[in-house]
Amino acid sequence: MEKRLKVSGVISLIFGFISFCWLLYNTIAFEYVRPKIIQFEDIGVFDDRLMKIVFIGLLFSFFFHLFAILTIIFQFQFFKKTNMLRIVSMCIGIISLISLFVDWAALGDIGKQYKMGISTYGEWTFLYSASVLHGLFHILLFILIFITFRELRKQVQIEFAQKDEIIFCTAQYVGILCGIIGLAVTLFLWLIQAPIGILKNILIPYCIFIMIPYCLFVSYWLIIKRKERLKEWYDEKQFRDVSKSGLMTLVFSLPCLVIMFLINFLNMSPPANMLWIPCYMFLILLIFSGGTLYFSKKG
Amino acid sequence: MKLGNNIRRCRFDKDEISQQALANAVGVTRLTIHSIEKSKFVPSTLLALKLARFFGKSVEDIFYIIDDE
Numbered sequence: 001m002e003k004r005l006k007v008s009g010v011i012s013l014i015f016g017f018i019s020f021c022w023l024l025y026n027t028i029a030f031e032y033v034r035p036k037i038i039q040f041e042d043i044g045v046f047d048d049r050l051m052k053i054v055f056i057g058l059l060f061s062f063f064f065h066l067f068a069i070l071t072i073i074f075q076f077q078f079f080k081k082t083n084m085l086r087i088v089s090m091c092i093g094i095i096s097l098i099s100l101f102v103d104w105a106a107l108g109d110i111g112k113q114y115k116m117g118i119s120t121y122g123e124w125t126f127l128y129s130a131s132v133l134h135g136l137f138h139i140l141l142f143i144l145i146f147i148t149f150r151e152l153r154k155q156v157q158i159e160f161a162q163k164d165e166i167i168f169c170t171a172q173y174v175g176i177l178c179g180i181i182g183l184a185v186t187l188f189l190w191l192i193q194a195p196i197g198i199l200k201n202i203l204i205p206y207c208i209f210i211m212i213p214y215c216l217f218v219s220y221w222l223i224i225k226r227k228e229r230l231k232e233w234y235d236e237k238q239f240r241d242v243s244k245s246g247l248m249t250l251v252f253s254l255p256c257l258v259i260m261f262l263i264n265f266l267n268m269s270p271p272a273n274m275l276w277i278p279c280y281m282f283l284i285l286l287i288f289s290g291g292t293l294y295f296s297k298k299g
Numbered sequence: 300m301k302l303g304n305n306i307r308r309c310r311f312d313k314d315e316i317s318q319q320a321l322a323n324a325v326g327v328t329r330l331t332i333h334s335i336e337k338s339k340f341v342p343s344t345l346l347a348l349k350l351a352r353f354f355g356k357s358v359e360d361i362f363y364i365i366d367d368e
Contacts, residue, residue: 164328236343237328237330
């Protein structure tokens with residue numbers, strides 16, 4: 001296990017270095033080509049080559065993300081302590097990986113829209129935001145690998161746990177993070193009174209996008225648990241914590257649901273007609289995960 | 300009334316085994332053992348019996364009732 005952790009860490013570092021160079025190159029290439037595309041000036045062969053390298057770099061970045069996420073999973077399996085840096089890195093890593101596919105689509109769209117004479121302002125904004133996210137993930141992973149190697153060098157004795165609590169607690173942390181981010185985005189859309197037309201287009205994608213880290217983590221947990229019998233999935237304290245949290249979620253979510261219903265019924269805010277469901281979903285995720293973690297740590 | 304216990308002492312009497320080792324032996328998480336030791340969680344009869352069997356003692360030797368003052 002230790003060897004696997006070291007090998008995946010080294011591979012992640014190599015790909016990470018190449019990918020980080022690509023990220024720096026992207027920033028320069030974007031800054032060089034963007035003004036020409038926005039003002040619909042002629043694109044030369046040199047500019048075209050610059051952008052092709054951006055596409056090739058995507059491939060390296062994709063492999064970096066895969067190895068990096070794998071390394072974090074190995075770290076979860078190896079270290080028997082929940083670590084906030086690891087959880088945040090995992091969430092940002094998954095979102096950053098998905099952003100790579102959107103980067104690919106955005107770059108393609110920029111090319112097409114430039115030829116059709118349509119503004120590409122939105123696509124550029126996304127590309128720059130995604131670059132910040134990729135950069136953040138690179139930095140987080142470098143720090144994480146550095147800390148891991150330092151801990152491995154110290155030869156920290158790690159006890160084997162037959163019934164693991166790390167995945168259980170980490171799933172709650174991820175749920176809290178996803179719930180907070182989801183609620184923040186939903187409240188932001190509600191506060192700016194986003195038009196219904198835009199909401200119809202972005203509602204489902206942003207909900208899926210934010211829920212992906214939690215869904216992936218729960219799927220990973222289910223894969224681990226597949227060999228165990230259903231009643232062995234939790235121990236008796238975990239079962240009690242989940243039950244108490246479920247009851248708490250029900251009690252807290254009902255008044256919120258009534259408020260949302262009243263806002264809709266009295267037609268006080270048009271975006272609320274669409275935003276109530278993500279608001280309710282993220283609120284439930286936040287209360288349930290937060291409650292389970294609270295009861296679990298409280299004793 | 301509260302449920303008190305001697306698990307911590309029993310662990311030290313039994314080669315100073317760790318909470319994790321005890322948790323592995325009775326099939327629960329380390330957090331559960333920690334909560335029982337701190338009297339924050341009341342274990343089921345089955346778990347109490349498993350703990351007693353592991354230490355080779357009776358349930359009453361490990362768990363006792365603390366009356367309210």
